[in-house]
Amino acid sequence: MTDTSLGERELDVMAALWELRSGTVGEVLAHLGEPLAYTTILTILRNLEAKQCVRREEEGRGHRYFPLVERQAAQRSALARLMDGIFQGSPHALLAQLVSDHAVSAAELQALAKQVRQRGSKRRDR
Numbered sequence: 335m336t337d338t339s340l341g342e343r344e345l346d347v348m349a350a351l352w353e354l355r356s357g358t359v360g361e362v363l364a365h366l367g368e369p370l371a372y373t374t375i376l377t378i379l380r381n382l383e384a385k386q387c388v389r390r391e392e393e394g395r396g397h398r399y400f401p402l403v404e405r406q407a408a409q410r411s412a413l414a415r416l417m418d419g420i421f422q423g424s425p426h427a428l429l430a431q432l433v434s435d436h437a438v439s440a441a442e443l444q445a446l447a448k449q450v451r452q453r454g455s456k457r458r459d460r
Contacts, residue, residue: 339415340387340408347378348387348408351401358396 340348350365351357357365363375379399382388390397413428421427433443 340382340385340412343374343378344382344387345408345412347375347382348401348403349405351388351399352405356398356400358393358398360396362399 346366347362350362354361354365359372359376359379362379363370363372366375379388379390383390383399387401387403388399389402390399417423417425417428421431432438
């Protein structure tokens with residue numbers, strides 16, 4: 335993914351496309367289930383195309399849009415911006431905030447700790 339920032343509505347539209355795998359303006363609009371104008375979704379899709387996040391193919395009188403960016407790449411980029419911008423680049427501060435604000439079970443924390451240990455051992459093996 336390019337280092338292009340996506341706005342909240344752009345992320346909503348991308349989430350719809352990831353779930354649908356592709357969609358027309360009408361399909362994306364229906365999937366969002368929000369009272370937005372057709373032209374609003376069309377404008378967002380055109381902006382996403384300009385950012386090289388989606389591609390379009392002609393379909394009848396309209397177009398079908400396909401995501402070019404994987405969800406995980408977008409998540410990684412958004413999380414990096416969040417961590418750098420709000421948490422001064424500290425993964426510890428980000429995780430501490432998540433744990434304190436959300437009901438994270440002991441089992442989830444243990445699974446996360448296991449994942450961190452595994453990640454650490456993979457880095458040492460390199």
